[in-house]
Amino acid sequence: MNAKTHTPEYFRNRQKGTLPELLGVEIIDVAEKSVHGRLEIKAHHLAPNGFLHAASVVTLADTCSGYGCMAHLPEGAKGFTTIELKSNHLGTARDGTIECHATAVHLGKTTQVWDAEVSAGGKVIALFRCTQMVLWPR
Numbered sequence: 001m002n003a004k005t006h007t008p009e010y011f012r013n014r015q016k017g018t019l020p021e022l023l024g025v026e027i028i029d030v031a032e033k034s035v036h037g038r039l040e041i042k043a044h045h046l047a048p049n050g051f052l053h054a055a056s057v058v059t060l061a062d063t064c065s066g067y068g069c070m071a072h073l074p075e076g077a078k079g080f081t082t083i084e085l086k087s088n089h090l091g092t093a094r095d096g097t098i099e100c101h102a103t104a105v106h107l108g109k110t111t112q113v114w115d116a117e118v119s120a121g122g123k124v125i126a127l128f129r130c131t132q133m134v135l136w137p138r
Contacts, residue, residue: 006030006071020063023056027067033104035068040097051092052125057118058087061128064102065114069132072107077134080112085130093120102128110134 008027015021023045029036037060039045045056062085069080102116111133118126 006067011067015063019059023059025060025063027064030067030071033068033072033107035064035071035102036100037064037067037102038097038099041093041095046094051094052098052120054087054089057089057098057126058085058128060098060100061087061102061116061118061126062130064100065116065128065130066132068102068104068114069112072104072112073134074109076136078137079135080132081135083111083131083133085128087126087128089126091120091123091125093125096120098125105129108134 008030011027023039025037025039027035027037039056039060041052045052047053073080098118098120100116100118102114104112105115106113111131113129113131116128117124118128
């Protein structure tokens with residue numbers, strides 16, 4: 001991991017004009033094998049039923065996991081792409097802030113696997129796992 005370049009500020013600048021910025025994803029910490037982020041719930045994060053939309057939760061978890069992958073790419077790799085993701089939603093929220101802690105499960109040369117927990121008010125509301133394929137120059 002290159003802690004000098006892959007800082008919360010780096011990711012804040014990199015996400016300008018993209019979905020994570022538009023939804024308000026904030027990266028708090030990037031560390032060895034982990035990323036911590038949060039999202040302040042606003043009206044546009046809710047489903048028509050007034051509860052947090054699952055896509056808002058997945059966006060936070062996928063962003064934290066993806067930034068973790070970027071920060072832990074093997075030397076010489078040019079990037080990554082998500083090849084699978086899964087989420088289990090255990091609860092919801094209507095307001096406040098949700099937080100995500102993403103943790104590396106596998107950091108290989110061809111794939112990475114990241115798990116993430118999303119919580120609201122200290123209660124886990126979603127479990128997430130994604131697999132990324134490491135991309136190499138041709």
